Amino acid sequence: MTFDSPFADLLEANRAYAEAHGTSHFDGIAHAGVAMVTCMDSRIEPLKMIGLNLGDAKILRNPGGRVTDATLVALVLSVSLLNVKRILLVQHTRCAMASSTEDQMHASLSKFSGTDTTWMSLGTITDQEKTLRADIHRVTSHPLIPDSVEVGAFIYNVDTGILQPVS
Numbered sequence: 085m086t087f088d089s090p091f092a093d094l095l096e097a098n099r100a101y102a103e104a105h106g107t108s109h110f111d112g113i114a115h116a117g118v119a120m121v122t123c124m125d126s127r128i129e130p131l132k133m134i135g136l137n138l139g140d141a142k143i144l145r146n147p148g149g150r151v152t153d154a155t156l157v158a159l160v161l162s163v164s165l166l167n168v169k170r171i172l173l174v175q176h177t178r179c180a181m182a183s184s185t186e187d188q189m190h191a192s193l194s195k196f197s198g199t200d201t202t203w204m205s206l207g208t209i210t211d212q213e214k215t216l217r218a219d220i221h222r223v224t225s226h227p228l229i230p231d232s233v234e235v236g237a238f239i240y241n242v243d244t245g246i247l248q249p250v251s
């Protein structure tokens with residue numbers, strides 16, 4: 085291991101992880117039949133919040149927890165080949181993507197980078213419940229996602245830990 089690596093501390097922690105990890109492995113399907121699309125926010129523990137463990141679910145994360153084109157590809161693979169039967173779309177309270185407008189977010193980014201960032205679409209969220217309903221439609225109307233797959237929308241409260249269904 086090189087000690088001047090910017091990742092040295094993480095690699096060191098990984099060696100300890102690998103010692104406990106052993107060499108027996110299960111496959112890469114979702115053993116609980118669950119996929120969750122959620123935000124990249126570091127306050128969210130996707131598996132723990134619904135009582136699942138390593139190997140149980142497909143977790144797809146991005147800013148805001150949106151159903152993007154890449155998310156749809158992952159969901160098609162998940163329901164077709166990886167045992168997923170239920171999909172949770174999870175946004176959360178106090179999400180930065182839902183607390184700023186596209187213009188405000190660009191102002192912050194442009195200030196940080198010292199350059200114009202408006203050429204990049206950020207996908208900020210104006211109305212979380214409305215966005216979740218639109219994202220549910222994106223999933224359920226996809227020709228490669230069967231009707232038998234259950235799709236639910238939820239808002240996770242980062243203060244209480246409660247996952248609230250959105251209808």
Ligand SMILES: [Zn+2]
Pocket residue numbers: 123124125147148149176178179180181
């Ligand atoms: Zn967020």
